[in-house]
Amino acid sequence: MSKNSPGIKSLYMEQLANKQLSNNLSRATLQSVDKRNKSFEEVDFEYLKTRAQQIKLEAISRLNEYLAQFEDNANQNGCKVFYARTAATANEYILQVAKSVQARLIVKSKSMVTEEIELVQFLGGHGIDTLETDLGEYIVQLAGEKPSHITTPAIHKSRYEIADLFHKKLGIEENSDPEFLTSKARQVLREKFLNADVGISGANFLIAETGDIVIVENEGNARLSTSAPKIHIVVSGIEKILPRFSDLRIFLRLLGRSSTGQKLTSYTSILRSPRTLKELDGPGELHIVLLDNGRTNLLGTEYQEILHCIRCGACLNVCPVYRKIGGHAYGSVYPGPIGSLVTPLYSNMKKAHDLAFASTLCGSCTEVCPVGIDIHHHLLALRRDINKRYNHVSEKFLINQFTMLSLRPRLFSMLEGVTRLLNRLHLLKFFLKSWTKERTAPDISPYSFRKYKKTLKQ
Amino acid sequence: MAKASYEILKYFGCDVYIPDNQTCCGQPAFNTGYVEEAKKMAIHQMRIFLGNSFPLSQKAHYNREPNTLNFDFNNDYLVGPSGSCIAMMRNFYPDLFKHHESDGIMLDTAIKFSSRVYEFSEFIVKVIGLEKFTGNLKLSVSYHDSCHSLRELAISKEPRLILNRINGLKLIELNHPEICCGFGGTFSVKFPEISVEMGKDKLADFYATGANTLVSTDMSCLMHLSSIARHNGIRRRFAHISEIMLESIEK
Numbered sequence: 288m289s290k291n292s293p294g295i296k297s298l299y300m301e302q303l304a305n306k307q308l309s310n311n312l313s314r315a316t317l318q319s320v321d322k323r324n325k326s327f328e329e330v331d332f333e334y335l336k337t338r339a340q341q342i343k344l345e346a347i348s349r350l351n352e353y354l355a356q357f358e359d360n361a362n363q364n365g366c367k368v369f370y371a372r373t374a375a376t377a378n379e380y381i382l383q384v385a386k387s388v389q390a391r392l393i394v395k396s397k398s399m400v401t402e403e404i405e406l407v408q409f410l411g412g413h414g415i416d417t418l419e420t421d422l423g424e425y426i427v428q429l430a431g432e433k434p435s436h437i438t439t440p441a442i443h444k445s446r447y448e449i450a451d452l453f454h455k456k457l458g459i460e461e462n463s464d465p466e467f468l469t470s471k472a473r474q475v476l477r478e479k480f481l482n483a484d485v486g487i488s489g490a491n492f493l494i495a496e497t498g499d500i501v502i503v504e505n506e507g508n509a510r511l512s513t514s515a516p517k518i519h520i521v522v523s524g525i526e527k528i529l530p531r532f533s534d535l536r537i538f539l540r541l542l543g544r545s546s547t548g549q550k551l552t553s554y555t556s557i558l559r560s561p562r563t564l565k566e567l568d569g570p571g572e573l574h575i576v577l578l579d580n581g582r583t584n585l586l587g588t589e590y591q592e593i594l595h596c597i598r599c600g601a602c603l604n605v606c607p608v609y610r611k612i613g614g615h616a617y618g619s620v621y622p623g624p625i626g627s628l629v630t631p632l633y634s635n636m637k638k639a640h641d642l643a644f645a646s647t648l649c650g651s652c653t654e655v656c657p658v659g660i661d662i663h664h665h666l667l668a669l670r671r672d673i674n675k676r677y678n679h680v681s682e683k684f685l686i687n688q689f690t691m692l693s694l695r696p697r698l699f700s701m702l703e704g705v706t707r708l709l710n711r712l713h714l715l716k717f718f719l720k721s722w723t724k725e726r727t728a729p730d731i732s733p734y735s736f737r738k739y740k741k742t743l744k745q
Numbered sequence: 746m747a748k749a750s751y752e753i754l755k756y757f758g759c760d761v762y763i764p765d766n767q768t769c770c771g772q773p774a775f776n777t778g779y780v781e782e783a784k785k786m787a788i789h790q791m792r793i794f795l796g797n798s799f800p801l802s803q804k805a806h807y808n809r810e811p812n813t814l815n816f817d818f819n820n821d822y823l824v825g826p827s828g829s830c831i832a833m834m835r836n837f838y839p840d841l842f843k844h845h846e847s848d849g850i851m852l853d854t855a856i857k858f859s860s861r862v863y864e865f866s867e868f869i870v871k872v873i874g875l876e877k878f879t880g881n882l883k884l885s886v887s888y889h890d891s892c893h894s895l896r897e898l899a900i901s902k903e904p905r906l907i908l909n910r911i912n913g914l915k916l917i918e919l920n921h922p923e924i925c926c927g928f929g930g931t932f933s934v935k936f937p938e939i940s941v942e943m944g945k946d947k948l949a950d951f952y953a954t955g956a957n958t959l960v961s962t963d964m965s966c967l968m969h970l971s972s973i974a975r976h977n978g979i980r981r982r983f984a985h986i987s988e989i990m991l992e993s994i995e996k
Contacts, residue, residue: 303938313946317921607925611942645936647929647943648776650896670778686774690782694789696766721934725941726972736747740763 294618295641302616311445312610319439319604322548323655330540332657338537340659343595346495346528350586353495353528354577360498364560366573370525374404377576381406381487381520382413384574388518390415390484394476396502396509397421398489399437399598400522400578402620406487417487418479420508422472429456435614437621438546438600443613476508486512486570490523491597492538493575496531499559500575503542503552510556519561519570525577526594538597541657545599581633590665593628595658602652602662608645617642624652624662631669640677643669700737707731746964749987750826750865756994757873762814764793772833776930780841787838788851791858794823800850818857822872826865826987828894828963829930835859836897864894866962866986870903875910880993883913886984887956889947889970890922891963904962904986911993917954924950928969944973951981958982960989 302308346353358368371377385393393410395401395417407417407428419428423440427433430452434440441449450463459471488509492501500521502509513519529538543549562569585591603609603623614622619630619638624646631639643666652662674683692699709715715728722728754761771786792799796814825831838855842848863872886908894900908916927933927943934940948970951959961967964985971983 299936300938303942309942607927607943607946608936608939611939643778644932645939647892647925647927647932647940649892649925649929651892651923651925654896667776667778670776671780672778674778682777683779686777686779686782689769690771690774690779690785693768693771693786696768696793699768719934721937722972724937725976726937726944726969727975728972729968730971730975732746734748736751737765739748740751 292618294638295612295616295645298618299612299616299645302612307445307448308443308613309611311443311448312613315439315442316604316610319546319548320655323545323601323604324548326544326548326550330544335537335541336657336659339541339597339657340595342529342534342537343658344592346530347526347586347591347594350525350528350583353530354525356495357493357498357528360495361575362498364498365563366498366560366575368575368577371576371578371580374578374580377404377522377578377580378406378409380574380576381522382410382415384518384520384572385410385415385485388484390518392479392483393417393485393487394420394480394483394512394516395424395487396489396504396512397424397440398487398522399434399620400489400524401487402434403580404522404578406522418476418483420476420480420506420512421504422469422506422508425472425476426452429453433615433620435622436600436603437598437614437623437626443615480511480515483512483516485518485520486514486516487520487522488513490521490527491542492535493523493528493577494530494532494535495528497559499532499557501535502556502558503539503554504556505547505549505553507554510554513556513558514569517570518572518574519558520574520576521558522576522578524582525579526582526596542597542599545597545601545655545657585632589668590628590632592660593625593632593665595660596625596629597658598625599657601655601657605651605655606646607649607651608647617645624666625660628662628665628669636673636676639669639673643673703735703737707733707735746826746985746988749985749991750824753869753987753990753994754824757869757877759873764796764814766793768793770830770833772829772837773930775833775837775841783837784841784848784851787834787841787855790834791838791851791854795854795858800854816861818861821861822868823858823862824865824868825862826962826985827965828864828891828898828900829965831862831864832893832897835862864898864900864903864962866904866907867898867900870906875906878907878910878990880911880990881913882911882989882993884911884958884989884992885915885917885956886958886960886989887917887919887951887954888922889919889926889951889959889961889966891961891966892925894962895923900962904960907986907990908960911989914989914993915956917956919947919950919954921950926966926970928965930965933969940969941973944970948974948979952979958984958989960984960986962986 361368369380410417419425426441426449436442446463446465449468450461453459454461490500491503543552561571561573585594602625606624609623617626619626621629627642646666648663650663710731711733751761769786770790771783775783795816798816838859842852842855890901926947927940932940967983
């Protein structure tokens, strides 16, 4: 996350004006919400959510212990665990591992953490090509863009736009049939898997009790990325830890349903070790990079439960603001409601100036969150923190004036009268510029209820 | 709308008292992140509504008339025709005073106060009883769930139950009654373009039902939506549920 990258205020207008984008997003997100809702009809969402909440609370409250346990077990399983405090140390470690086998080509499955540390750009700067193997990520990479959603990175593109992209970049015929497009991408990617020196993946869950790495996906590319190359590097945020293997039964039921409305994703891989002597294939080395990068800042604060997030993307799909402007408008790696919390709290509080306010606080995000994070109320708390830390002189002045008025009923009702008069004279619009661009001035009743009330008493 | 709510409560035989000195519940300041200012407004608001039952002394100079109210926590209610003001008073007033020990007395007051606060349609269904109400009105309406009513107060069946008690009224559900209209308080002026685009989606959903009137429990959603509709020259009606109720018993 670059500190000076443009923020939502300077980005959203362009995204909003793009009608194609808006249509793509509306269709895709509403469909996802629909599928999600249907998939939860047959299980008890509230029960699963409560259990998930309890387990995550346990895991994050005792993060140190569980991470140590995970590390011990992973070491015993033959993995190498590396703690990275920052993005830079994570990138450096991964580069050294890649250099140890003179890697030229790396295949990578979907991972938001690698986006967070800008790994692909970093490795590219050292002459190592990293190919995205998740279809959505591959599309975004071909287009020279960034993911606009945490689970469906190319959600902003229609299949026609993808057909056009493949036609231009891969020189294949222009055919927007999704199956055709997928098979073409698969052909390109298969060959790369076999030639890659290193495979990089994220992780959905890390199991402290066993040292297991759990990855869910739908395309099989993660399975290939983690098994075909000589070296497999897992990059994961430290908050992905779960205490016990049995906890998976709760989380796997929630994750697929929340993100894509699936009971279970097509593939669930549970990886424990590099290739053992008995096995014919698999990577010779398995490295696990555990990334902090600001996460521990949240421990012990009122925002701690944000570390419970399992990155399902449900809050993005259901967010009416996200639906209008898309992920790119947020100007940060993690978009949408959860992104508006994670981005400022992990690393860059200044971004909260705009992000915390880019929400109607409608609460849909909180309603669908499978681990019960009180997302919209945290956004509200962030607004409070921002105002404490930074002074918005003109806004503070307005709020102070309004407060002063509210404490003086006589003045308050006089101002009501003035507003009514302005409205009657059609002058109100001049005082409400940001309101009236595409809206008429509010339809204020010409009659005063206070006056009406007086007539009743007599 | 205020008049209609008043008349309806009278119709049910309630003894309605409307303190002159009430102003704003403080939600705009609170939702913009100004907690101290919101606290001041909350204290003012509780002072006005609780009258002599407010635990601290009255500040007479602010009041136009002496506050003779003796709010009875066992028998009196505070009813508001706005989901978002009620969400503020019920859910967030106690929150406001949770963080400092010196606010202890206000916290107790806010908790007691919040338990007596009801949104208008919720009050009719839960306290007055739906069986006391029937009306007649030939009208087709759609109902928009305001976010604060729906997700902060869990009110969704109450307004529908009320509407269904009106003979001749046809309730045609929106495709997505639960999606935010885009108003969002200060969001509507901080991100006016997004706010309006969201409103347009809501309106498209409303127009598609063919209903004549959009009903809600929150004037702020209706103000936002009607302003967009009028800007685009569209003449449909946007009404608070109390207005529909009043019409249905007048005819």
